[in-house]
Each structure stands twice: as structure tokens, then as C-alpha cells.
Amino acid sequence: SKVAIVGAGAVGSTLAYACLLRGAAREVVLFDRNRDKVEAQAMDIAHGIQFTPMGSVRGSDDVAICAGADVVVITAGARQKPGQSRLDLAGATIDIMRTLVPQLVEVAPHAVYVMVANPVDVVTYAGLKISGLPQHQFFGSGTVLDTSRLRYLVARACGVAVQSVHAYMAGEHGDSELPLWSSAMIGAVPLLQWGPTRDGRMLDEEMRAAIATEVVQSAYKIIAGKGATNYAVGLAVVRIIEAVMRNEHRVLSVSSLLEDYLEISDVCMSVPTVVGHDGVGRRLVPVVTERERHGLVQSAEAIRAVARQFGF
Amino acid sequence: SKVAIVGAGAVGSTLAYACLLRGAAREVVLFDRNRDKVEAQAMDIAHGIQFTPMGSVRGSDDVAICAGADVVVITAGARQKPGQSRLDLAGATIDIMRTLVPQLVEVAPHAVYVMVANPVDVVTYAGLKISGLPQHQFFGSGTVLDTSRLRYLVARACGVAVQSVHAYMAGEHGDSELPLWSSAMIGAVPLLQWGPTRDGRMLDEEMRAAIATEVVQSAYKIIAGKGATNYAVGLAVVRIIEAVMRNEHRVLSVSSLLEDYLEISDVCMSVPTVVGHDGVGRRLVPVVTERERHGLVQSAEAIRAVARQFGF
Amino acid sequence: SKVAIVGAGAVGSTLAYACLLRGAAREVVLFDRNRDKVEAQAMDIAHGIQFTPMGSVRGSDDVAICAGADVVVITAGARQKPGQSRLDLAGATIDIMRTLVPQLVEVAPHAVYVMVANPVDVVTYAGLKISGLPQHQFFGSGTVLDTSRLRYLVARACGVAVQSVHAYMAGEHGDSELPLWSSAMIGAVPLLQWGPTRDGRMLDEEMRAAIATEVVQSAYKIIAGKGATNYAVGLAVVRIIEAVMRNEHRVLSVSSLLEDYLEISDVCMSVPTVVGHDGVGRRLVPVVTERERHGLVQSAEAIRAVARQFGF
Amino acid sequence: SKVAIVGAGAVGSTLAYACLLRGAAREVVLFDRNRDKVEAQAMDIAHGIQFTPMGSVRGSDDVAICAGADVVVITAGARQKPGQSRLDLAGATIDIMRTLVPQLVEVAPHAVYVMVANPVDVVTYAGLKISGLPQHQFFGSGTVLDTSRLRYLVARACGVAVQSVHAYMAGEHGDSELPLWSSAMIGAVPLLQWGPTRDGRMLDEEMRAAIATEVVQSAYKIIAGKGATNYAVGLAVVRIIEAVMRNEHRVLSVSSLLEDYLEISDVCMSVPTVVGHDGVGRRLVPVVTERERHGLVQSAEAIRAVARQFGF
Ligand SMILES: NC(=O)c1ccc[n+]([C@@H]2O[C@H](COP(=O)([O-])OP(=O)(O)OC[C@H]3O[C@@H](n4cnc5c(N)ncnc54)[C@H](O)[C@@H]3O)[C@@H](O)[C@H]2O)c1
Ligand SMILES: NC(=O)c1ccc[n+]([C@@H]2O[C@H](COP(=O)([O-])OP(=O)(O)OC[C@H]3O[C@@H](n4cnc5c(N)ncnc54)[C@H](O)[C@@H]3O)[C@@H](O)[C@H]2O)c1
Ligand SMILES: NC(=O)c1ccc[n+]([C@@H]2O[C@H](COP(=O)([O-])OP(=O)(O)OC[C@H]3O[C@@H](n4cnc5c(N)ncnc54)[C@H](O)[C@@H]3O)[C@@H](O)[C@H]2O)c1
């Protein structure tokens, strides 16, 4: 089993590290155009192999290192700068994909592709079209990270394990995303009926709005404090890789091509989706309020507007 | 961190093994009145330590080995014989508890107690009364195992990961238990609205009834085939131990004393419950149909009837 | 990745359980001629999947279930009875192999075969000949278990982690086996120069002899106490499976065909051996004293004598 | 169980991440004087909790967050710049310790202290003296990382699993360090007698010298390529933390105060050492050649010379 990670920056190298620690694949390769950097990252990670389930890590500036990969994760792209919105990054990253994606598809035609570079939804759509691959084989990490932030905040507020919070962020991985509150559960209880939180206040609309805002703002805050986000995204993407590698059929809010989904079509966006060996499968349609449905439609439009701007 | 397991039979020794493999505690001790057996079990497990996160396993027929445990799991009891109902076992096992529980509480007064011996609900109630401990500190493994069977069957039918199925068995760990279908979810979709399963049939009332029946019948079938159930129960109880040891506040369907829960009182029975360092916390009240509520009340009555028969 | 386990008794089913807990393979299948039993074992294990890295477990009395396996582990054989020597079991188990091995090789011709049934060295030799496979593809679990017992006892005596003890049991998995003391190390110190143990006594020849005896006697003691050994052997065999599946090239004391090894030839016996994807590779020749060399030769003769008795 | 990490830069935050992924402690706290950065690191890591064994991560610029820690790891210090030798960093980092260590000892007097800041041997010695703690309670990560690099390179050359290579780097974590070749083993074979490597060349003195040089040069190379080393060191330090937390008594080449060790005294330096709950225990004395002994003595002198320069 082989995972190829394209881009050995903060996100790509942390992801390689998390793969190793989890034993997600036997072989991890890093590809980056910066040779000294990619070799240094691979060497630094490889030196830790003794402490992990056996595996191998190599790095190169030659795309051939990705040959025969089962999963290809693309993190090559401009890093989000403090204050910059995710959509601003679109043009530069799409340009990278025009060259990169055909090279990758040539050496790894059977891989499942996971886009991470931002703005992930737009770039996934562009990458999918450039690749010419079937839609199930090419998708983005979407709001898997945002979902994990949402669950973390709800869990902390309510005093339950994060694993007992079943809730999803959907829509754009960006400002227009939204939590699907009306289908969210804590254990067997609808989140909307949870009642008092740990500090005695109610989990009411005000508190939920504050949580949703914090999820959306998280990336900005972290980037302001440390210049990049890399740790949680590394784990989120390992989760996706494991779902593919082990053919788990797990429900994850990845960003994939939607057609006739709550009347949304021809856009890549995150909704709860079954992920397995072939990539993305059934997109689940949760019970939504009119307001949630409207939020999803607007999010789709926001993404589509940017994509169209770049000719996709 | 120390876990004491009382009873080194099929269940107790498999549980010790699973603890070791998971690194659930630094120290696992087995206590059983059969000295040769308990020493043999501990030795057989200890010989495998090289292959696991470090730890230690010891066995003894002296209850003092349990001293200072953080968690005490009680599996001592008559094994369910082919065809025998769980309630038939009650008398014998309650008698064991009259002697055993006070001895354990003396050496491990601050431990959280997890009863596994069957019929687990009745024996938990009796054990709690005998122990004199606060209710949160003494509970039973209840339907955690049955819940995992339910999720396994639903996952298999629907073609999704078992970790994406959020559903609970509640009530008696035994014939009167029931799935809480109306609060069950697959990803973000209510299970009742899931639609077609993997083989094209609908997940309709008939199929759900078949799944529920299979859950209830599982133990009988496995006991008929191999004489005992031990593997899944070992993992289910490790899950409970981890929730306590790591103070997870995870929602698990353990059997604990209910008071004013959907009008049910003074009985130990399983409902989705928050489990952490202090043992059981908030019992969650899911949305239930009238039929489900009625099923829970009847299950409570069945348990209470047996308990009362033995003076509890 | 698929592991097939033949024989769903104490050893086979515990091994399947350990595979699941370790995530050693995506798919584990159990094959046994006793249909009710094998189905019950598989069901009991499968019910615990929720608590483990995703995977699947199935059981059948049809050998076709083993088709396409990457590794086949054979535990079908008579269980060692209290008092019975391992060599006494030879005839019956070899007879089983005459039928079983050709069936297995037919459905899983590319698998690596790991023999566990006792007397494992003799049965491995017979199985290898019956199979017609190249020698690297068919070997026995040998003294991997005994080595782990040795390390456990040394670690306990010296007060160091078992992972810091580098020592091997070699020869027959049985009464004539011996520890390779002169190449044994604790950390960077030769075991023969370790000096005082935890209780102040020296790790001298007397103490080493006592440890060696305890290793040899372990199985008898455990079988006397609980009727079978299954836990440590389950972990030892998982370790072998992982070495093959992940192509680890790990040094393990498995039992394989020796040729010109310290003048020993044409016998299957355990020595430190590199194990990887293709099965067994280089057999390592440690520094041995004349006494150790002689012990190995005698052990080889003991095994060969039994094998020849059964026409191998 | 609580681990406090001082310094939330590349090393400290990666270490926190590795702790979480390994479940090495229930609670990880980060302390750094840069508030925005430490909060951002903690938040980024905490968002990934969903995907790991439960735990909590918090960050603060108030040293009180370290109160009651079981282990305190100190990574605060100047980062090694491209080309800069580790010894050049000494002065600045020792100055930091004069203020920092007393504050830490006040809030966490019973913790085991692990120094990581470079030049680690000198800074460990200074920190130990400043702390006033018993010597077993305060040591440095030393050559645990370098040892893992050595094993990685030997394993790759010889075609065996890194876990089957038993060899240690000793002396200074820096230019004067050396491999203890004469006690090194691969499986049960002395490394000096291994013979042909994977590419057919012999593991002779020339190749061993090349490997030793590569170990010493690794950090420079990685820093040149990516500006810091953080991944392998994160795993190496987690290994140390686990040895302490689980009281493993594992043999690790940490840097601790030596007295009468091969005639070396009054210096902190790495040799194979038993590490457990109380910190460092027995320092193992391997068989060394005269050349190796001399190398160790010289390394000790190099470290001592720097320490004395700063009044320690
Ligand atoms: N989807 C998410 O949840 C999520 C989260 C965090 C970051 N991101 C995104 O991930 C991307 C990477 O972030 P980062 O912090 O690692 O950035 P980074 O700048 O640290 O790393 C990017 C790497 O890509 C390499 N690269 C650029 N163009 C390349 C090309 N054509 N071929 C090969 N390599 C090339 C660069 O050399 C660099 O090493 C960004 O787009 C960022 O916005 C996404
Ligand atoms: N709650 C569940 O989900 C669940 C699942 C499976 C089994 N069980 C129950 O667990 C119990 C154990 O099952 P098993 O298969 O391990 O039975 P077992 O007969 O194999 O083991 C029971 C052990 O308890 C010991 N024991 C009995 N009385 C004792 C005493 N007073 N003090 C010390 N030790 C004593 C016996 O010596 C024996 O070793 C049974 O009651 C069974 O019904 C519960
Ligand atoms: N090598 C070791 O380190 C080691 C350690 C422990 C046990 N063992 C050996 O492992 C073997 C199994 O031990 P156990 O305790 O599991 O025994 P067991 O009796 O519990 O199980 C053996 C299983 O094999 C099945 N079986 C027998 N013949 C078969 C056939 N022809 N086809 C399919 N299935 C068949 C039986 O139905 C039974 O379920 C024994 O030979 C034992 O001595 C080896």
C-alpha cells in the first residue's frame, strides 16, 4: 500500500508524519519541486521509523516517485496568508493544477485523488475536470477538518467525548460553510434538545451561532498565531486515507461533485458522503431545515462563482 | 493505573488479554478462586507482553491482589449454559456477590465497579445494594455488547462503516431488550429514512425486526456453537474501562440505577449514559416512540420482577 | 490484505482476535471442519469490530474461504493434552496435513504458510514436503513464543523492559530447545556480564538454567492450569504475520528448512531468521559456544528422528 | 497523567502532536512566552482530538499551566541555525534556564525533567544544577534521536527491520558523538560480523565510518533543507516520555549525570541507561574497545569544556 503526498510544506509533511504514526500505509512518498526541502522532510520523518509500525518514507522532486500510488494527496499550493480569504488563492493554485494533475494521472492513473490545496472546493472541481478521471476517483478533503473542529467545540461545551458528537459542517470549506444542526446528535439525543451545557448555560441558538463562528474563524486565528495550520488537517486527511485504504465506507464530509443534491448540481462541495476503496460513493441527504437548505445552496453558488471566474 | 478482573474464565481472561493489547492500563490483575487456573491465565497472557505496549499481568486466588484498583470488573459467575435464559442464572450469581462484593469493596473502596456476570442488570442492582457504594460508582456492562452487535448488523446491511452507525440497544441485557430505532442515525441520516440496503431491499420494519431478533439471539447461537461468548464482550468491556480510565465522558449503553427516567425508577437497566472517571453520569433521554417507551418500561419490569424474587 | 486461519480452536480463534485488535489485515477468515464452531467464533469476533480498526472476519467449513489469502496459518491439529509430549502428537497431525495442505495450496498457491500445529518442527517439515512449495514460502512459528517467554523471564529478573532484552530460544519448539545465552544482550551489555538481578542475586549459570527450564516447562504448566495455551501464541503469530504482510525483514526465531547451518541440514528448526514478504530469508548464524552448537545439533537430531518415523 | 512541554516551537508542538497520536498522556500542556503562538499551536492540535485516543491539549504563556505535571520536557531555546554548531548555542540557552527552571520546579516539583534544548548535554548539566533536584529526576534526550538515525541507516544498508538492529550512539549529542559498534547486534549476530549488505558490499570499517558520519551530519543537512528538525525528535522524546510514564525500565541513550562511568565523572552525557518512573537508573557499561572508550572520554571532555566556560 502506497500513499503519495504532493507538496512537502507544513501540511504535506505533517500528513506524512501522521501517516507513519498511524501506520496508514506501508510506503509514503513526498513529491515537491523544492528538492532540498522534500529530501530534508523525508529524512527527518524516516529517522523516526524505529518508533512506529514499520514503513518507509522517501522524498523527491521527480514526479515518478508517485508511480503506482493507491492514494495521491495534493497539498501543493500557495499557503493562506494572514488575513487572506481562501477564495483569493484560487487562481494561483488552479494554475499549478493545470501542469501538476496531468503528470500525476500519468504515473498514478488508478489512484484515488484527495485535493487539500485551497480553496479546496474550487480547486477540486478544476482538478477533476483537468484529470479527466471519473468523479468518484477525485475529491477534496472539504469540511472534514471543520467537522472535527465543530465536534471538538460542541464536546467541550457539553462535557461529552468528541466521539459521541455526531454533527457535520457542510458546504464550502470557507466562509459560507454551515453546521447541519438539525440532524446533529449527541449520543442518542438531538443536539437541538441537549439543554444545559457544562457551565449551566443552554446550548441555545446564541451559543450554537458562537460555535459556528468559531469554526469558521479557526483557521484565521491559527494562521495569525503560527503562520499555518497543519496538525489537525494532517489527522483529518489521514482519516480520509484510512477510509479509502481499508475500504471503510465511512461517512465523511468530503468535497465531491454534486448532481441533483437538494437541487444543487455541477459543483464540488462537502456533504456527508460514504468514502471507501473507490473514493466517494453515496452522498447522504440529511433532514434539513429550509434555512439549512438555503445555506447550502448559497454556499454552492459562492463556490461556483469563483470556479466560473477561472473558466471552470 | 490498575484494572482488577474478578473471574479468570473465558470472559475475564479474554478481557485481560484485550486490555493488554490495547494498553488500557499499566497493571492488570486477575482474581479467581481457582488458583491453578488463574495463575495459568496470567502466565499465558504475560508471555505475550513483548508484543504489546508495556504492562504487567498477575493472577492470584487472594483477593488482596485487587487492592487499590482504579476499576474492578466482576465476571465471576455461572457461565450461561446452552438454552438457559440469562434470568435463570440470577440466584447463584447473587449468592456469589454477597460474599465477593464486600471483600472487594474493602480492598478497593475507591474503584469504579463494572459488573459483567449475568443476568447483568439484576446482579448489578444486587451488587450495588450489597456494596453500599454511591450509585455512580457501580454499574453493569449492560447492552454495550448488544449495541455493538446491532451496529455491526446495520452496517453490514447498509454497506457503511460500523463507526458511522449511531444506534443503541436499550433495556435488559437479555430477551426484553430493544433497539432505539427512532433516534438511530447513519451518518447524518435518520436510520428510519435510510432506504435501500446493499442487496436492494429496503431497511423497512421487517428487516429491522429481523436485525433486532438476531441481536437478541446472538448469544444463544454463539454459546451453542462454541460454549461461551468471550471475544466481543472483551472488547466491549475494554471500551468501558477506557471511558473510565481516560475520563472520556463517552455515551455508552451501560446498565445503571435509573430514577425517574421516562417514569422508570429503582432498577438497573441500560440506556445511553455518559461514562467518565467517576463512573456513570447523565442518563440521556432520546426521542422515543410510544412503542419504544413501552418496551423500556416492560423491560424494567421484567428485571425488577427477578430482582424482587431474590429480595432486592 | 487477507489472512486465512485454519483451525478455529483455542489458538486459531485467539489469533483471529489478536489480528483484529492489531489491525494486522483487512480481512481475516477462519476455516474449520466444525461448522457450528467456526461460525460461532467468527460471529463472536465480528461483533467486536466496532471497537477496532476496520476489518472483516468470516468463518466457514469450506476451504474455498481461504482463496487468495496472503498468509495462511495452520492451527488445525490435536490439542496437546496434560502430560503429553509435543512429539507424541506427530502422527495424528501429519495425517491431517496430508489432506489439508494440498487443498490449501490449491486455493492459495501464492500465500506464505505458517505452521502452528504441534509438534511444529516435524509438522512443518512434513507440510513443506507435501505442499511442494519453495522452502521460503512454508515455515513454522517455531520458538517465537518460547523466545518471548525467555525475554519475559529475563526482563523480570533483571528489572528491565522486555523490549530491551535481545535473546533467542533456538532448536526444537519442545523439550530439546535451548537459549542462545552467549549472543544474548540486555541493552548494550552481554547478558552473561549483566551481574546482579533485581533481588540482589547474580544472573549466574544456576539462575540462567532455572530460567531455561521455566521456558521449557511453561506450556506444560499452562496446559495443566487451563487446558490449553492460546494468548501468548496468538500474539507471537500476529508478530510473524505482520513481518510478512509489511515486508519487515524482522529477525524472528521461526522454524524453517535448514541447510548447512552450523553443519545442520535437512530439518526444520528454529534459529534467528529474517522474515519478510517472501517468507523466510537469511538464517543468522550467531556466535555460539561449543555447548550451544552441540545443543542445536542434538535438537535437530531429535526432530529428524521423529520426522523419519513418519516417513519424512 | 500530565505532560508539560515548555517551548511551543517546531520541536515542542510536534512533540505535543506525537503525544496525542500515541495517547502517551491524558493531558498535554504547552507553555511558551509567545502567547498567540502557543494558543494557536494548542488549538491546531486540539482540533484533531477526534481522530486520536481521547485526551486534552491546552497552551498558555503562564507557567502555572505546568502545575502538577508528571513529566516536563524543555524545548525552549534558540533554534540551531544553518551552519551553527550546537555548542555555540550554549550561552543563550543556559541563560533561559536560569529563569525558567526555578519557575518550573516550583509548580512541578515531583516531575521528571527531560531537557531537549541544545546543546543538550551542557544545558542538561546546567539545568540539573540550577534545579537542585536529585540527578535521577533531571536528564536530557541526548542521543536517543541519533541512535534512531544510526539504526535506520544500518537497517537500510543490511536489509533488516530497524527494530532488529540493537546499536547505540553515545557521548555528546553533537559532533564528538560515536557509535558503540563493538556491542552492536543485528538479531543475534554481532554487527561487526554481519558481512555483506543489501548491495553486496561488506559492512566494513569504511561503510561503518560513512554511516557514523551521516548520523552526525543529519541534523545539519535537515536544517539546511527545511530550517529545523522536528519530526524524528518528536518521536524520540515521546519514547522517553512513555518509558517514564509506564515505568518501562527501557534502555535508552539519554544524557544524564555520569559518575565513575568508564572513568568519566561530573558531566551529563549519553550512554545506554535504564529509564523508568523515577527517571534515570542504572547506566549500562557495554563492552568497548580502547578506541571507543577513548572516544567517550574525549566527548565528555568536549562537553565539560563548554559547561565550565559558562560557570558549570
Ligand atoms: N483543506 C484544508 O483543510 C487545508 C488546511 C490547511 C491548509 N490547506 C492548504 O494546503 C496547501 C498547503 O499548505 P502548506 O501550509 O503546506 O503550504 P506550504 O507553502 O508550506 O507548502 C506548499 C508546498 O507545495 C510545494 N509546491 C508548490 N507548487 C508545487 C508544484 N507545482 N509541484 C510540486 N510542489 C509544489 C511548495 O514547494 C511547498 O513546499 C495550501 O493551499 C493551504 O491553503 C488546506
Ligand atoms: N454482560 C455480558 O455482556 C456478558 C457476556 C458474556 C458473558 N457474561 C457473563 O460473564 C460471566 C462469566 O462468563 P465466563 O464464560 O467467563 O464463565 P467461566 O465459567 O468461564 O468463568 C467464571 C470464572 O469465575 C470464577 N469464580 C466463580 N465464583 C467465584 C468466586 N466466588 N470468586 C472468585 N472467582 C469465582 C470461576 O472459577 C471461573 O473461573 C457469566 O455470568 C456470563 O454469563 C456476560
Ligand atoms: N507452535 C506453538 O507455539 C503452539 C502453541 C500452542 C498450541 N499449538 C498447537 O496448535 C494446535 C491447535 O491448538 P488448539 O488449542 O487451538 O486446539 P483445538 O483443539 O482447540 O483446535 C483445533 C481445531 O482444529 C480443527 N481441525 C482439526 N482437524 C481439522 C481439519 N482437518 N480441517 C479443519 N479443521 C480441523 C478442529 O475442529 C479444532 O477446532 C495444536 O497442535 C497445538 O499443539 C502450537
Ligand SMILES: NC(=O)c1ccc[n+]([C@@H]2O[C@H](COP(=O)([O-])OP(=O)(O)OC[C@H]3O[C@@H](n4cnc5c(N)ncnc54)[C@H](O)[C@@H]3O)[C@@H](O)[C@H]2O)c1
Ligand atoms: N536534543 C535534540 O535531539 C534536539 C533536536 C532538535 C532540536 N533541538 C533543540 O530544541 C530547541 C527548540 O528547537 P525549535 O526548533 O523548536 O525552536 P523554535 O525556535 O521553533 O522554538 C523555541 C520556542 O521556545 C520559546 N521560548 C524561548 N525562550 C522561552 C522562555 N524563556 N520561556 C518560554 N518559552 C520560550 C520560543 O518562543 C519558541 O516558541 C532548540 O534548542 C533546538 O536546538 C534538540
